[in-house]
Amino acid sequence: MSVKRNILLNPGPATTTDTVKASLMTPDMCHREQDFVDVIEKLRIDLVKIAHGNENDHVAVLFSGSGTINMDVSLNSLLPEGKKVLIINNGAYSSRAVDIANYYGLAYVELKSDFACPINVDDVKKSFADNDDIALVYTTHHETGSGILNDIRSIGHIVHEHNAVFVADTTSSFALVPIDIVKDNVDFILASAQKGIAAMPGLSFIIGKRHLIEKSKDYPKRSYYTNLYRQYYYFEYNGEMQFTPPVQLVYAASQGVKEYFLEGEENKHNRIIRINQAIHDGLKRLGFKETIKRENQGPLVVSALYPNDSHWNFKKVHDYVYERGFILFPRPVGGVQAFRVGSLGAIDVTDIERFFIVLQEALLSLKIEVPVRY
Numbered sequence: 001m002s003v004k005r006n007i008l009l010n011p012g013p014a015t016t017t018d019t020v021k022a023s024l025m026t027p028d029m030c031h032r033e034q035d036f037v038d039v040i041e042k043l044r045i046d047l048v049k050i051a052h053g054n055e056n057d058h059v060a061v062l063f064s065g066s067g068t069i070n071m072d073v074s075l076n077s078l079l080p081e082g083k084k085v086l087i088i089n090n091g092a093y094s095s096r097a098v099d100i101a102n103y104y105g106l107a108y109v110e111l112k113s114d115f116a117c118p119i120n121v122d123d124v125k126k127s128f129a130d131n132d133d134i135a136l137v138y139t140t141h142h143e144t145g146s147g148i149l150n151d152i153r154s155i156g157h158i159v160h161e162h163n164a165v166f167v168a169d170t171t172s173s174f175a176l177v178p179i180d181i182v183k184d185n186v187d188f189i190l191a192s193a194q195k196g197i198a199a200m201p202g203l204s205f206i207i208g209k210r211h212l213i214e215k216s217k218d219y220p221k222r223s224y225y226t227n228l229y230r231q232y233y234y235f236e237y238n239g240e241m242q243f244t245p246p247v248q249l250v251y252a253a254s255q256g257v258k259e260y261f262l263e264g265e266e267n268k269h270n271r272i273i274r275i276n277q278a279i280h281d282g283l284k285r286l287g288f289k290e291t292i293k294r295e296n297q298g299p300l301v302v303s304a305l306y307p308n309d310s311h312w313n314f315k316k317v318h319d320y321v322y323e324r325g326f327i328l329f330p331r332p333v334g335g336v337q338a339f340r341v342g343s344l345g346a347i348d349v350t351d352i353e354r355f356f357i358v359l360q361e362a363l364l365s366l367k368i369e370v371p372v373r374y
């Protein structure tokens, strides 16, 4: 069986290997069977390993849902009665966390910070100085819209000085750039199968401190299906999710994790960096301006501004490259129209080079001047 290989330059879901795709074709299986319980157990242990967690102190709790389910779960489950969550917001994903806090009616403080720069840790200190009832701090490691990588290690240090719990949304950085949950001073990280481990969307994981999950047992219960302690409890005592897991997605995620370890953390990080360099080079060659200053960007997503040319039409450019197997995704950053080129997935520099050849053809076929103008 051969499946067409699309190059997904949108930041998730990502291009998968043929072996990950093939892993979906398994014999039908009931999730209560020991064979399946063993697969999910190994996956949970491996996810803790990727985070450099400690097998006794850290656990991975899996959920059936896209990455946002982790944001929902961590916010609704980890806030004690009478306390506040500090949401440090410098981008679209932390804004989504603010939305979630509003939906649950959580008491929160929002530290709103410039979308074009990493979070300033002095501002975090000030938030603690101004509020003595912060028990939980939430932020995004890699803001997938802008490509900004926040310094979670320094933020986590301050959070722990104030005895608060720190959740970092690492959905678009986990298994892509090295993360050490202990050294990085994070209590919980969030990730999802369709990004760093290049498997299928629909399965997400929260990796974090066992004793903090156990402590949250007595916190206000704000959700039934998406409560962290409940899901943890079922894993610990039945080896299973509370309810039916996405069986085939678990097999695919396990294959993605296997391939992650085969490549190795350092090799993978190096591949991400060389892909990212090829993206910067390709954009520059065609004259595209980037939305965010290079020194503020991580190596994962580059956001490029729409050029100022009367023939520019993102949809037409998109359709041209789409027909040739490349997927591009637009997203305004800070209110300005832009499109993004990501380094996630089972791709390499040759795919990026081919993409820029096709993108140049697309521009010329639409009579857009190259290099593009602003």
Ligand SMILES: *Cc1c(COP(=O)(O)O)cnc(C)c1O
Pocket: 012, 066, 067, 068, 069, 093, 140, 142, 143, 144, 169, 170, 171, 172, 192
């Ligand atoms: C992708 C992503 C999510 C989850 O988005 P879904 O569409 O629900 O999978 C959350 N946070 C960040 C930073 C992301 O990149």
